[in-house]
Amino acid sequence: MARVLLGITGGIAAYKAAELARLLVKAGHEVTPILTPEAETFIAAKTFEALARREAPRELYPHLVHADLLAVAPLSANTLAKLAHGLADNVLTQTVLAFDGPVLAAPAMNPRMWAHRATRENVAKLRERGIVLVGPDEGELAEGEWGVGRMSEPEEIFARVEAVLARRDQLAGRRVLVSAGGTREPLDAVRFLGNRSSGRMGVALAEEARLRGAEVTLVAANLSVPPPGRVELVPAPTAAELEREVLARADADVVVMAAAVADYRPAEPSAEKRPKHAEPWVVTLEPTSDVLAQLGAKRWHGQVLVGFAADRGETGLARAREKLAAKKSDLIVFNDVSREDIGFDASENEVVLVTATGERRIPKAPKERIATEILDEVVKLVTK
Numbered sequence: 239m240a241r242v243l244l245g246i247t248g249g250i251a252a253y254k255a256a257e258l259a260r261l262l263v264k265a266g267h268e269v270t271p272i273l274t275p276e277a278e279t280f281i282a283a284k285t286f287e288a289l290a291r292r293e294a295p296r297e298l299y300p301h302l303v304h305a306d307l308l309a310v311a312p313l314s315a316n317t318l319a320k321l322a323h324g325l326a327d328n329v330l331t332q333t334v335l336a337f338d339g340p341v342l343a344a345p346a347m348n349p350r351m352w353a354h355r356a357t358r359e360n361v362a363k364l365r366e367r368g369i370v371l372v373g374p375d376e377g378e379l380a381e382g383e384w385g386v387g388r389m390s391e392p393e394e395i396f397a398r399v400e401a402v403l404a405r406r407d408q409l410a411g412r413r414v415l416v417s418a419g420g421t422r423e424p425l426d427a428v429r430f431l432g433n434r435s436s437g438r439m440g441v442a443l444a445e446e447a448r449l450r451g452a453e454v455t456l457v458a459a460n461l462s463v464p465p466p467g468r469v470e471l472v473p474a475p476t477a478a479e480l481e482r483e484v485l486a487r488a489d490a491d492v493v494v495m496a497a498a499v500a501d502y503r504p505a506e507p508s509a510e511k512r513p514k515h516a517e518p519w520v521v522t523l524e525p526t527s528d529v530l531a532q533l534g535a536k537r538w539h540g541q542v543l544v545g546f547a548a549d550r551g552e553t554g555l556a557r558a559r560e561k562l563a564a565k566k567s568d569l570i571v572f573n574d575v576s577r578e579d580i581g582f583d584a585s586e587n588e589v590v591l592v593t594a595t596g597e598r599r600i601p602k603a604p605k606e607r608i609a610t611e612i613l614d615e616v617v618k619l620v621t622k
């Protein structure tokens with residue numbers, strides 16, 4: 239049982255928060271609903287009081303001190319902006335500002351509002367502060383438009399709340415090193431060879447490790463998503479830099495190599511921009527060094543090593559099994575890159591977790607959910 243503060247803002251998805259409240263109460267949690275005045279124009283506080291089987295409190299402070307988690311669903315563009323700037327003009331914004339436990343929020347708004355630069359900047363601020371964002375998802379919105387802005391389903395938000403609550407101290411006192419993103423190997427002063435990795439999977443893993451109480455370092459190669467808050471961020475744009483930064487921290491308790499590190503780089507990058515010519519440009523690529531293999535070679539007893547294998551189909555999975563032993567790793571996360579709908583640069587993933595004791599297929603889910611499954615496996619390995 240946990241004490242959950244449930245914030246509801248004024249948006250068309252407010253009615254869906256009733257289902258979230260129901261799921262939380264059914265799971266045995268004590269739910270305290272906190273509606274903004276605008277939210278009350280969409281759904282009555284009474285609905286939540288009935289679902290939570292308690293009246294909205296007159297005095298919030300005692301709930302604030304004892305609450306285990308604050309979830310805001312839906313989070314409107316308006317309240318999102320207020321939170322980013324620390325405004326405290328209603329009972330919900332005051333609560334968020336005064337609460338020092340984990341905060342999870344499920345934004346829901348029109349796709350153009352979500353895509354607006356002001357919202358992007360506000361979202362980045364919330365992430366930096368360690369607020370866990372669930373969604374928004376892509377789909378049809380109330381106005382009939384299609385795009386990213388739909389609130390995640392109540393079941394998904396509920397699952398993330400449960401994940402945050404259940405795992406708070408599992409990695410307390412452990413140092414977790416995560417690499418994320420895709421390296422870029424210079425061809426000349428302005429061009430590079432890169433890959434489509436956004437860094438979303440690695441960022442989700444770093445965030446999940448932090449939520450479980452770990453001290454997290456994120457070695458980041460050209461992220462196209464904002465990094466999570468409260469983690470040490472080490473930029474490493476090329477394979478060589480990533481190798482150096484990761485190996486310098488190889489004494490971590492857990493190392494998760496989620497970055498897509500180039501296997502080859504231009505052998506002779508030019509310091510100048512190559513001018514345009516009519517004749518072809520022949521480039522020789524040389525292999526980069528294998529960071530996971532180096533980590534495997536120098537691993538210490540009790541350390542947990544996690545690698546990723548981006549490969550194709552069943553033969554790729556077979557290679558992932560071989561990689562587990564060859565790289566002296568504890569877990570290989572197999573990603574099937576022959577599919578367009580998952581993996582590289584997508585918000586969802588479907589993976590197979592390969593360990594020495596067996597394999598577990600994780601069905602298609604948002605990368606944040608996949609991260610919780612991977613970290614569940616890591617926790618088992620750490621405490622083995």
Ligand SMILES: Cc1cc2nc3c(=O)[nH]c(=O)nc-3n(C[C@H](O)[C@H](O)[C@H](O)COP(=O)(O)O)c2cc1C
Pocket residue numbers: 246247248249250251274275276277313314315316317318346347348351
């Ligand atoms: C019918 C209707 C639907 C709305 N849906 C949303 C929505 O889904 N997301 C959003 O950010 N704002 C939405 N708004 C605008 C918000 O209600 C408005 O910004 C309000 O000030 C939010 O207040 P709050 O953040 O304090 O709850 C909607 C407004 C109306 C009239």
